[in-house]
Amino acid sequence: xxxxxxxxxxxxxxxSSAGPATPITYAVIALFALKLxxxxxxxxxxxxxxxxxRIKTRLANRFGPWVVAVAAIGLVSAGLxxxxxxxxxxxxxxxxxxxxxxxxxxxxxxxxxxxxxxEDTRLRREEERQRFIxxxxxxxxx
Numbered sequence: 577x578x579x580x581x582x583x584x585x586x587x588x589x590x591x592s593s594a595g596p597a598t599p600i601t602y603a604v605i606a607l608f609a610l611k612l613x614x615x616x617x618x619x620x621x622x623x624x625x626x627x628x629x630r631i632k633t634r635l636a637n638r639f640g641p642w643v644v645a646v647a648a649i650g651l652v653s654a655g656l657x658x659x660x661x662x663x664x665x666x667x668x669x670x671x672x673x674x675x676x677x678x679x680x681x682x683x684x685x686x687x688x689x690x691x692x693x694x695e696d697t698r699l700r701r702e703e704e705r706q707r708f709i710x711x712x713x714x715x716x717x718x
Contacts (some may be wrong), residue, residue, distance in 0.1 A: 597658040603669055605654045611677065612647035616642060631695055635687070639680060646676045 602716040618625060621638025650673030656665040 597661070601654060603655055605658070608647050608651035608654060608673070609636060612644060612651055615643040615647055619644060631692060635684070639684065643677065643680060646673050646680075649673055650677075664665065 618636050622633050622636035622640065626636065650670055652668040653664055653666075653673070656663075
């Protein structure tokens with residue numbers, strides 16, 4: 577594969593007419609399968625993985641379905657490529673899935689570095705304040 581092939585628009589949109597699957601196709605399938613399994617584990621077991629960490633649980637709940645869906649789309653597209661199915665096996669779908677996963681990962685990394693410390697501090701302060709607010713007593717029955 578040369579650079580001139582990568583720049584051709586036809587290269588990204590050709591489906592099963594590109595020929596049999598290459599080792600790169602199987603590597604892409606493995607990558608999407610690992611991403612799918614990892615995202616499912618984090619999403620479904622988020623309360624066990626992050627006990628007492630509301631922000632991380634919320635992030636896993638928010639991004640879990642999206643990562644699972646994008647990884648599944650990439651996996652199905654790569655699988656269709658192996659079976660030389662003409663529809664939905666174009667490389668552009670892989671590219672869109674890779675870019676979407678990279679964008680989500682970049683946002684998550686930025687969030688953990690920039691916003692997470694401030695939000696975690698705010699939540700801890702709020703929990704501490706709630707702990708020491710007096711609770712109303714129940715009225716006694718006579």
